[in-house]
Amino acid sequence: MSNPVYLALDVPQLDAAKALVRKVAPHIGGVKLGLEFFCAHGMHGVHEIAHLGLPIFLDLKFHDIPNTVAGAMQAIHVLEPAIVTVHASGGRAMMEDAKAAAGENTRVVAVTMLTSLDQRDMERTGITGGAHDQVMRLAELAEKSGLDGIVCSGKEVGAVHKQWKHGFFVVPGLRPKGGNSGDQKRVVTPREARDDGAGVLVIGRPISKADDPAEAARAIEATL
Numbered sequence: 001m002s003n004p005v006y007l008a009l010d011v012p013q014l015d016a017a018k019a020l021v022r023k024v025a026p027h028i029g030g031v032k033l034g035l036e037f038f039c040a041h042g043m044h045g046v047h048e049i050a051h052l053g054l055p056i057f058l059d060l061k062f063h064d065i066p067n068t069v070a071g072a073m074q075a076i077h078v079l080e081p082a083i084v085t086v087h088a089s090g091g092r093a094m095m096e097d098a099k100a101a102a103g104e105n106t107r108v109v110a111v112t113m114l115t116s117l118d119q120r121d122m123e124r125t126g127i128t129g130g131a132h133d134q135v136m137r138l139a140e141l142a143e144k145s146g147l148d149g150i151v152c153s154g155k156e157v158g159a160v161h162k163q164w165k166h167g168f169f170v171v172p173g174l175r176p177k178g179g180n181s182g183d184q185k186r187v188v189t190p191r192e193a194r195d196d197g198a199g200v201l202v203i204g205r206p207i208s209k210a211d212d213p214a215e216a217a218r219a220i221e222a223t224l
């Protein structure tokens, strides 16, 4: 089985980012490049990381009208990402058009409820009923829109997996036992998420901020 860990490369310097990927490469299955990386280094930076040979997950969390998202999706074809994200709350037409505009070998997954939100945060944005119900609702919408899967926390992935048998599930908000949660609020261990059906485990700071990132990645791999 291939390694499900994608390193979240939320690192401001391109050279440091490349050095980090080289160090941990034997213990990860791919690299996730998000807003911080893309705003700092753009398409050029993505190419530089892609040259290191691991699959690229381009996490730009598109959320706009369908026409704009489809255009953005076409603009990133050239990067040949393995996975890209849109926000499920952009609605069905946006997700359908995003999928139609994506490259043949690119999985499009919908972010449901960010793992940094707890019940109180959600209530403040008008979402009552808790993360579980909201994630299940958005997962159903993503499936009907023809997406490949969703992004959710490890608290919900087991239930979503039961409802959407052949879905592809990306889980961030992961911490090894006893790890510092930081800004993440719905947190499980990498092993728990994998056992509940996660296909991709997104892990950033537990590896990138460790004193020895290669050893941290190796130790996480050993728990899987």
Ligand SMILES: O=C(O)c1cc(=O)[nH]c(=O)n1[C@@H]1O[C@H](COP(=O)(O)O)[C@@H](O)[C@H]1O
Binding pocket: 008, 009, 010, 034, 059, 085, 111, 113, 114, 115, 116, 151, 152, 172, 173, 174, 182, 184, 202, 203, 204, 205, 206
């Ligand atoms: O789409 C994501 O990747 C994402 C969704 C989500 O709900 N929560 C979440 O943390 N992420 C991303 O996953 C990574 C988690 O990083 P760490 O908390 O450092 O492991 C970050 O790059 C986030 O942008």
